[in-house]
Amino acid sequence: MMARYRAAGRCIAALVGLGAGALATAYAGGLPVAPHSIALPSSSRVFPGDGPGAQAANGFCLMCHSYGMVATQPALDKGQWVAEIAKMKDDFKAPIPDAEVQLLASYLADLQAAR
Numbered sequence: 001m002m003a004r005y006r007a008a009g010r011c012i013a014a015l016v017g018l019g020a021g022a023l024a025t026a027y028a029g030g031l032p033v034a035p036h037s038i039a040l041p042s043s044s045r046v047f048p049g050d051g052p053g054a055q056a057a058n059g060f061c062l063m064c065h066s067y068g069m070v071a072t073q074p075a076l077d078k079g080q081w082v083a084e085i086a087k088m089k090d091d092f093k094a095p096i097p098d099a100e101v102q103l104l105a106s107y108l109a110d111l112q113a114a115r
């Protein structure tokens with residue numbers, strides 16, 4: 001019984017080896033790969049104001065988002081922004097210091113309320 005499994009294993013290993021060999025041959029022959037360039041959207045808009053909230057938002061949100069992306073979200077209250085920022089930190093590994101979360105949430109809620 002074991003011998004048969006071992007034989008099957010060797011057979012699969014040989015097939016995998018053949019496949020890798022064929023791939024290596026294809027690469028050696030040169031795949032039709034050409035360089036491409038793409039233009040990513042860019043934005044020079046920043047969070048308005050020069051207080052600590054705006055500075056924190058510009059420092060900790062724009063590394064991943066445009067201002068427009070954040071500003072056009074449905075209005076959230078401060079508590080909802082705290083949860084949203086926690087999601088950025090926990091799920092998306094945003095390097096936002098805990099000490100900045102309340103400040104950011106207040107700023108973002110006020111920003112939307114002022115619209």
Ligand code: HEC
Nearest residue numbers: 060061063064065070073084085087088092093094095104
């Ligand atoms: C490390 C990158 C990163 C940082 C920094 C970051 N985010 Fe995000 N954010 C994401 C990702 C990834 C998504 C999900 C995007 C998607 O679904 O297209 C997202 C989605 C969002 C959304 C859409 C709603 C949702 O929950 O998906 C909002 C609003 C948002 N971020 C706000 C912020 C704010 C405000 C900040 C700054 C305090 C921030 N983000 C910082 C990565 C980041």
